[in-house]
Amino acid sequence: MQVMKWSALALAVTAGTTQLAFASAQSESKGLIEDTSFDIFNRALYMNRDFRNGATNSASTSANPAGYREETGLGIRLLLESGFTQGTVGVGVDAHSLSSIKIDSGRGKYGNGLFDQTGDGRADDTQTEVGGAIKFRVSDTVLKHGNMFVGSPVLSTDDSRILPEVATGTYLVSNEIEGLELSAGRFTALSSQASSDRDTVELTEGDIFGASYAFTDNFSAALHHGDFEDYHKKTYLNFNYTLPLADEQSLNFDFNGYRTTDEGDALAGEIDNKIWSLAAGYTFGAHTLTLAHQRSSGDTRYSYGYVDGGGTVWLNNSVQFSDFDAQDERSYQARYDLDMETFGVPGLSFMTRYITGDDITTSSGEEGKEHEWNFETKYVIQEGAAKDLSFRVRHAIWRANDAYNADYSADLNDTRLIVEYPLDVL
Structure with missing residues (x-):
């Protein structure tokens, strides 16, 4: 999330003409086959959401009569990225195969978003999706058309379950000027x-534009805009600054903001929201302490995740379960990270954070309140045959008052065990 504002774009382009690289990525192409990579990414995920009020709570009975959701699955991704042909215009292809295998689920435990659902209410045993894209490169500009994973603040394919979302469209990314990245895309x-369908949400058309610029090694900014036909328009702004202090000490400031309104036929309903977050993180050696504040305003809550991808919530208080993005909500976060490499255990890390939100406008007219505590630990094997194999535990405790329970969710505990193993074949 380290990109740029439009008001500085003209100056950046003018100044950047003296920073053009002598050799572009395309001029250094070794060829279609020579630069090809083929990776296999494996992810096993156990996920349990325990609704603390059980099956009697109205927010949980329809999806999980047992009072909890518990599922386990395995995802296998085959990812092929070719190089580019040599010459002024390079041509290449990307291809993927995404497969999921159900290890454990059931009608009473289904609903965590890991699998598609069969006609009798059970999770699909297996799912497979294949896709690909053709790509062209001129100098340091790449145009891709087809199926792809996207990481824009206004269209971000989610990868929080077994398999990622996949977008279909045309996407252009240009890095012709050092420090400046321009992007534009149309997705259909x-x-x-949880589905192998090409277009689960029946997206008609979504156009996105973006610019990012690194003014220095420590300061960057960004501006992105998305227009999704008959759903919404969204603008995103980011500033990120790191202030070096003494040895192994630094202070980082990160600001993120969205302005979202409905568009056209407003198929997702009325949308009118402004939301921003500001985080300050102090790093000293192996430790990082972060404080963050987030504020939402407007006639509705922040809207995302249907036509623009489940990852389109680049906000500091978007955490394991809640995004703290309700109408008029104010939220505060305190977070602590620890990297154990300093203490002789490379690959081991810990994180804990607490977020509290209040002043939420609810349908009952009463003030809504929520709070969430997260704990996470991860270990990545550093060498040997199992190098890069990782084990991760995530746990969240989320609670709200009755007014917000009725609008959002029943109280719950969310536990996830994640094992990932990437293999670089080529």
Whole structure:
């Protein structure tokens, strides 16, 4: 999230003409086959959401009569990225195969978003999706058309379950000037994480534009805009600054903001929201302490995740379960990170954070309140045959008052065990 504002774009382009690289990425191409990579990414995920009020709570009975959701699955991704042919215009292809295998689920435990659902209410045993894209490169500009994973603040394919979302469209990314990245795309389909359908949400058309610029090694900014036909328009702004202090000490400031309104036929309903977050993180050696504040205003809550991808919430208080993005909500976060490499255990890390939100406008007219505590630990094997194999535990405790329970969710505990193993074949 380290990109740029439009008011500085003209100056950046003018100044950047003296920073053009002598050799572009295309001029250094070794060829279609020579630069090809082929990776296999494996992810096993156990996920349990325990609704603390059980099956009697109205927010949980329809989806999980047992009072909890518990599922386990395995995802296997085959990812092929070719190089580019040599010459002024390079041509290449990307291809992927995404497969999921159900290890454990059931009608009473289904609903965590890991699998598609069969006609009798059970999770699909297996799912497979294949896709690909053709790509062209001129100098340091790449145009891709087809199926792809996207990481824009206004269209971000989600990868929080077994398999990622996949967007279909045309996407242009240009890095001709050092430090400046320009992007533009038009997308016409989006598949969910739990479905092999090409267009789960029946997206008609979504256009996105963006610019990012690194003014210095420590300061960057960004401006992105998305227009999704008959759903919404969204603008995103980011500033990120790191202030070096003494040895192994630094202070980082990160600002993120969205302005979202409905568009056309407003198929997702009325949308009118402004939301921003500001975080300050102090790093000293192996430790990082972060404080963040987030504020939402307007006639509705922040809207995302249907036509623009489930990852389109680049906000500091978007955490494991809640995004703290309700109408008029104010939220505060305190977070602590620890990297154990300093203490002789490379690959081991810990994180904990607490977020509290209040002043929420609810349908009952009473003030809504929520709070969430997260704990996470991860270990990545550093060498040997199992190098890069990782083990991760995530746990969240989320609670709200009755007014917000009725609008959002029942109280719950969310536990996830994640094992990932990337293999670089080529």
